[in-house]
Amino acid sequence: MLIINSVLQAQQLNVGVVGLSHDHAHGIMNQFKKGEVKIIGIVESDNQLVARYKDRYQLPEGIFFKSIAEMLERTKPDAVLAYNPIVEHLAVVEACAPKGISVMVEKPLATTVKDAERMAALARQYDIHLLTNYETTWYPSNQQVNVMVNEQQAIGKIRKMVVHDGHQGPKEIGCSAEFLSWLTDPIKNGGGALTDFGCYGANLMTWLMKGKAPVAVTAVTRQIKPHIYPKVDDDATILLEYEDATGIVEASWNWPFGIKDFEVFGTTGYLHAQNSNTLRERKKDTYEIVEVNQPSYSSNLVYLADVLSGKIKPADDLSSLNNNLIVVKILEAARQSAKEGRRVVLK
Numbered sequence: 306m307l308i309i310n311s312v313l314q315a316q317q318l319n320v321g322v323v324g325l326s327h328d329h330a331h332g333i334m335n336q337f338k339k340g341e342v343k344i345i346g347i348v349e350s351d352n353q354l355v356a357r358y359k360d361r362y363q364l365p366e367g368i369f370f371k372s373i374a375e376m377l378e379r380t381k382p383d384a385v386l387a388y389n390p391i392v393e394h395l396a397v398v399e400a401c402a403p404k405g406i407s408v409m410v411e412k413p414l415a416t417t418v419k420d421a422e423r424m425a426a427l428a429r430q431y432d433i434h435l436l437t438n439y440e441t442t443w444y445p446s447n448q449q450v451n452v453m454v455n456e457q458q459a460i461g462k463i464r465k466m467v468v469h470d471g472h473q474g475p476k477e478i479g480c481s482a483e484f485l486s487w488l489t490d491p492i493k494n495g496g497g498a499l500t501d502f503g504c505y506g507a508n509l510m511t512w513l514m515k516g517k518a519p520v521a522v523t524a525v526t527r528q529i530k531p532h533i534y535p536k537v538d539d540d541a542t543i544l545l546e547y548e549d550a551t552g553i554v555e556a557s558w559n560w561p562f563g564i565k566d567f568e569v570f571g572t573t574g575y576l577h578a579q580n581s582n583t584l585r586e587r588k589k590d591t592y593e594i595v596e597v598n599q600p601s602y603s604s605n606l607v608y609l610a611d612v613l614s615g616k617i618k619p620a621d622d623l624s625s626l627n628n629n630l631i632v633v634k635i636l637e638a639a640r641q642s643a644k645e646g647r648r649v650v651l652k
Contacts, residue, residue, distance in 0.1 A: 334361070341606055384409060434612050462572045471557035521649060
């Protein structure tokens, strides 16, 4: 009943969309086509991109605007979803927060700690929700891992976490030219694979550690394909040190196929979320498939609707501001560590 009611509520959301250059924007457009959300405004200055989206998703002319200010003058969205370059997330919050409009950005929250903290200050000043959307947030397998680790204590205390996130490379898998233009820019995206895929692991580990930041971060980055990605790293390994546990984030644009998995080693067992729906558990010498339950939320819109209505409070969950401030701190420390060749202690 919870999921059904939330879906109905999500269908009533009137949202504004800022940017279409992030290929994840196709997700909200497909939700629109299915009748799961009402898009009342879209901000995009690239006319060719606008024409392409109009044609593909049968979008009406009247919902397109050249600026956030113009959209907010003409419409009253319940929330604004950002699909623009990461460095521009701050501008979205600066426009929306004073008007009391909550914002959900695509991962990660920001390119720098300075921007992230400015965004957080605005969210708190104007009492809005500032959320971050990750594909892996809605994986039933990851939700089941958290339940088994933190509610059921199924594998004892956490000792090590390993997250693999990557694929063959954004150009190799066919990302759009508009997306590539900023995804491979060190300023607009904040880095290459380290930012693009490193954020997933930082997000999941911060969540599993109940909102605790690591003590220190060490990272090594590589530029294996400089002829394709001349400005940014295309492979990163990030080590997170906790007081009594270790996290390893492996992020790459150099793998033979796409991987998004999550391993957790405890004092009495091991869990491996191999993909969105497959979870394995090992105790001693036996591997078993774990039945994965349907989580309360399997959609960013369903979750967003319940946050806006006050039905749930983000607290330290995967989309929460608290979690994602730590994610940005981890990523910034990882970039510093890789550049300077040293361990960086988080403040």
